[in-house]
Amino acid sequence: MDICRENDALQISDLDPFLAELLRQIPASTNPEGLPAAEQRIFSAPADTKQKQLCSEWKTYVEPELRRLFQSATETVTSDLAQLNGNEKSLRNCTLRIPLDHADAWLNALNQARLVIAAKYAFTESELNDHYHSPVGSRRDLGLFQVNFYGFLQEFILRELDNN
Amino acid sequence: MAHGDSALLILNQKAVPTTVEKPTIEQETKSEEEFDLPWHVVVHNDPINLMTYVTMVFQRVFGYPREKAERHMLEVHHKGRSILWSGVRERAELYVQQLHGYLLLATLEKVS
Numbered sequence: 028m029d030i031c032r033e034n035d036a037l038q039i040s041d042l043d044p045f046l047a048e049l050l051r052q053i054p055a056s057t058n059p060e061g062l063p064a065a066e067q068r069i070f071s072a073p074a075d076t077k078q079k080q081l082c083s084e085w086k087t088y089v090e091p092e093l094r095r096l097f098q099s100a101t102e103t104v105t106s107d108l109a110q111l112n113g114n115e116k117s118l119r120n121c122t123l124r125i126p127l128d129h130a131d132a133w134l135n136a137l138n139q140a141r142l143v144i145a146a147k148y149a150f151t152e153s154e155l156n157d158h159y160h161s162p163v164g165s166r167r168d169l170g171l172f173q174v175n176f177y178g179f180l181q182e183f184i185l186r187e188l189d190n191n
Numbered sequence: 192m193a194h195g196d197s198a199l200l201i202l203n204q205k206a207v208p209t210t211v212e213k214p215t216i217e218q219e220t221k222s223e224e225e226f227d228l229p230w231h232v233v234v235h236n237d238p239i240n241l242m243t244y245v246t247m248v249f250q251r252v253f254g255y256p257r258e259k260a261e262r263h264m265l266e267v268h269h270k271g272r273s274i275l276w277s278g279v280r281e282r283a284e285l286y287v288q289q290l291h292g293y294l295l296l297a298t299l300e301k302v303s
Contacts, residue, residue: 156238181244
């Protein structure tokens, strides 16, 4: 896999089918539904639970806005990922082009996905810091690989935003 | 965001057409001091958010220069939390909302 800046876009080329599939899974991975720990982390409390009124007003007024923001970021990423459609059966490597204008949406969606996956598998801090964990032998291992791979993409996007 | 702590001024006027009485002004019994107490915007450590990402968010949300943003990020990382800003409640709420938009663990704390 190659990742570089091409004018006003970030380009991920020589993407093998396995990594392309992990990218395709980003939108689905952002969904915290049915995972109370993930929902709690994505929509965290704004204050100590003793501040009942503040927390309840937050749920009413702020949470819906946050949901819209996260949904919009995920939709942007989903539309960019359409470039990878049709390659499911192909063993050929493919390329993904992310407009620099979409960088914030990608950072947000990748973060949502990483938080949801980490909450789903209840990864410990030491597991998350073990970037050389291998091999991928279970669904949980794959989840850890996903968290690290998405983190790698975030680092790249952040570096390019910094250079912009 | 709406909240219930703001001072309420209620004007009670009786419906007497010929004379106009001086309006009664009712006020909540919260002292001035209580309103003046600042709120802290606190960011808590979490093992998922990247250090470079957290630094970028602090720069964007608070307009801090990179060095200051990094100092706060490292404080969060090493001490588990950092007070990013203190001041009036409405602005503190806005900051926490923005930080939640970036998926950081942030809370408001009333200075006691």
